[in-house]
Amino acid sequence: MSKTVKSIVISGNGTNCEREVANACRLAGSDIYDIVHVAELLSGRVSLDDYHFLHLAGGFLDGDDLGSAKAGANRLRHAAISGSEEKLADQLQRFIADGKLVMGVCNGFQLMVKMGLLPAIGGDYREQTATLSFNDSGRFEDRWCTLKVDPESPCVYTRGLDTLYFPVRHGEGKFLAGAETLAAIEEKHLGVVRYSTPDGAAATMAYPLNPNGSQNAIAGVCDESGRLFGLMPHPEAYTHRTHHPRWTREPELPEEGMGLWLYRNGVDFIRNELL
């Protein structure tokens, strides 16, 4: 049983995509794919220590009322676990130190960035060094985007991948970082996926291919270990061909959606290199 891969998706307070993320974990071969309400974690009945693969799913934590995922990040930082000295943030830091995987999508990515989990240059997972702000359009938008993968990225999720196609569904997806952080992201190849031209040839700043005006067209980043990864587009929204917006006219599309590849890479990494 030592090879049992256990995934956890945290729900509650405005998380919306927990079911499809758990389903993506299931399809990717994770043996356990639990949806756990944050109240369960805070009650102490469930611990992050019992899992290998943590998912922070899309949604609107606390309505994004103080800026996307800001209030959510504040809760995770300060919320205490009942009947213990520990805070949830402490469990999370231990989870990371244990070499486990954390993946955030959309609001989960915003949460990771605002908690300081990404890009976490130099391995400091507590200090916020980048942000995601309002789209240049000033509006929420749902549209599919092509992503170009940086082949030299340490990201374990995108190994062997080249071009991806997922929907973005956000109003605050513009990635911004200070000059120093941005330079480090580029130098260390942490800008894992970038909005690109439809053929996947080149990253682009042109709207609507780049839907939000992100710096350097960055759609997702990882930490230096490659085990923590977040992105604005939704891979869990493309796990079957019928998710593709043109599946009725492109019969050559494979049965399996390319979002699954990211989850499978994560599960395989745990099974082969962590356990």
Added chain:
Amino acid sequence: MARRILVGLKNEIRDARGERVKREIREHLGIELTAVRTIDVYTIDAQLSEAEIEAAAAGPFSDPIIQQYAIDKPLASGFDVLIEVGFRPGVTDNVGRTAREAIQYQTGRRFAAGEAVYTSVQYLLEGDVDHALAEKIASGFLANGLIQRWTIMDAAEFAASGGIPASVPKVAGGGAPVVREIDLEVSDAELLQISRDGMLALNLEEMKTIQAYVRDPEVVARRKRLGLSDRLTDVELEALAQTWSEHCKHKIFAAKIEYDDGGGRTETINSLFKSYIMKATADIRAARGDDDICLSVFKDNAGVVRFNDDWSMVFKVETHNSPSALDPYGGALTGIVGVNRDAYGTGMGARLAFNTDVFCFASPFYDKPLPPRLLHPRRIFEGVVEGVEHGGNKSGIPTVNGSIYFDERFAGKPLVYCGTGSIMPRTVNGKPCHEKEAKVGDHIIMAGGRIGKDGIHGATFSSEELHEGSPVTAVQIGDPITQRRMFDFLIIARDRGLYNAITDNGAGGLSSSVGEMAEFTNGFELHLDRAPLKYPGLQPWEILISEAQERMTMAVPPAKLDEFMTLAEEMDVEVSDLGVFTDSGLFHCLYDGRTVCCLEMDFIHDGVPQMEIPARWEDRGHTEPQFDPPADMDATLRGMLGRLNICSKESVVRRYDHEVQAATVVKPLTGAENDGPSDAAVVRPLFDSFEGIVVAHGLCPRYSDIDTYHMMASAIDEGLRNFVATGGNIDHVAGLDNFCWCDPVESEKTPDGAYKAAQLVRANKALYDYCVAFGVPLISGKDSMKNDYQIGDTKISIPPTVLFSVIGKIEDVRRATTMDAKRPGDLVYLLGATLDELGGSEYYDMQGFLGANVPRVDAAAALRRYRTVNRAQAQGVIASCHDLSDGGLGVALAETAFAGGFGIRADLRKVDAPAGMRADALLFSESQSRLLVTVRAEDRAAFEKLFTGQSCRHIGEVVDDGGLTIVGLQGELLVASKLEDLKEAWQAPLREL
């Protein structure tokens, strides 16, 4: 002393929100500013240390990468005029609530009672702007005076006063709770005055019925025993007014109608609802026997139909017209989160799966003077769209289907239809999930939000036309996150069997929810003082009828109470135990242990007198217009594609998340560039099955100007046509009827009431006739009967409008068909005959005519066609399928072509039509039940065989020349347009909205 934390972007950071505001000020008001920047303001009215204030500012309130903050000093600079907009006291402030929670997490202690955080926004305007212009910008775009207030300062004033001073919009403490008694032993005129003054919307007969009730010696004796006098309390009168409101009781649909068909025949209709709507469903269910798909109809918050052996699908559509007229954003937001509660609170509870929305507005480009109190249609458009966007997106429910319909008369009242579908297991804890039953002794538990003055008189307000005195408390703002937390909690409570019944608190508040649930046990005892309040000072009657949002009421058995309460606390959901369900036969409310309301359940629920309404149909003498055919058909086609009712709504659709939950298989936008208009949505609600739900709708108010009978028939056909076009099984589908009418009760204010009532009768007759003919049961519906505007001499009545929504099944979502042409070489077929039916069409309207020949539906032919289309879909021989509706064949050909990115060459001589019809009539007739289909050349024989003996004409081919070519009746080139030009004409009108 209140503290102010101001948060703004660092100077070098682009302010996308400010830029959008600048753009919209230009579009809405025509005012060009140089720049707009924004600052968020948090006013903290709580005991916090200096360090705690600083920590809040630096922590959750600001983003260190892009923002800066200031505490108790101004942050703004470099502006000409500054406008700060905040909420009025008592208005829901979601950001303020989240800010309070964030501080509580930081400090580890709860705010004391009365402590709060209030938010406001500063707009820093740069440009040629003075105080007066800023006032116009504030009142005309940035704020809604009903719910918000603003302060304006120019740079000099701002410098002199050291910024905007802190102000706390706390609700001023009302007096001690008082229960008033109302003397009904007065003249008829005074009875009516009491009704009017109290916003009760009760008519004289109803007031006299209540008067008679309190004269009954038995009633008086019982009241004495409970310490009540022979006068009604305000709590009782308000409870009666809510329960008896048109909104809750549907008195017009229950009325006795004397119908004169204008041809000498008269009949008495005892309740339209029973005679047509319920009867249609009952007849269909009886005829279908074991094939009946209905599980729960009309009796619950939403209708329930079979999905498969293990799951049921639930659907409800509501309107939120009156609130949206006053505050479009809040009205639409509460519309969507409100219908979410209906779809959740059906049976024992159901997981929310999708939203739909249909809006009827006046043109956003309306350029005539507006009557008083009406907001500009552009503002209504923007506010409503944003409200539904926030309501749907934040709740994690995909918005999968909808439309926007434009007619100038909707300036008087916009229609905002919000629908929600949900899915429930067939059984939960061994019992059918679509049923529920409160039991004697169960506790009355309210969960979710707190009660405030918001929404008081919403039910009675929407039972009247919009007038000068329409109450501002009817306006409220929804809170999707509080509701989401509640649903997360309730679905666990459902699965653990912690409650026996659940319902939503909507119109009429506790009075409705508890009153209705108590019909299971025939009585209840409700302690109003135990309800949690947003702020002190509410009177007992206000607590009973407040429509404050995000609340559900449950019947929790005593044995499960502790477990229920513990789970709620752990999941941070506020719940309160307000009393018990009894079998006393009484609607009994107490305050501090004293009885303040005691009415017989029978009287409150069944005591309302039946209205009697005259209805007289008349021939209005419509005629067909005479005009020359257009010289340039390419330009005419472009003109049609650019009509507001036909053009692309992509700018709105993209603002809704239509694929959260990863279940949307056919999305609202489709085709080669993901921008063609889908006919219906397909949702696959279960990860382990390819069975799907198909959702569509029909709506054609313009036909009402000729005959509401055919309007209704066409709406039904349009809904089913869209459904079938996308792959829905015509033998597994149910309908929902949502009537929005103008007041059909003849009176001084409404001299043409009898005609409007006859229109209503005719629509209902068609509803029965066509639902039965198609075998489509009605499972739920709603009516909104007072969609008029009347101030002074100005009266605007909306065109009679029915939204016919459909929900049904597709056995395998992989067999769904979309509307885009798939590949060159495919053959183009038109299913169904094209008749000279342009009455009420978009084409006639473009020419300035109404016409007379309204489309008529041949249900037998249509049903046969739809079943055959289903067979063709199952065999996989349909490449694309698109319904013909507004704009007819011409528009459908263009849409199919440009959505697919391929040209079409078609020949009008091949269309199945009577001899002598003109080419423009062939192109733009709106004959119903027609579908445009493309078929692979190799499937030709199989396809044609299926349609043997039906109207099925091969009219053209898909080609690779990037153009739409239509050959006319003399063999001439009638249309030769480039796809890009047609698409541009279709996309341009609303692109920037």
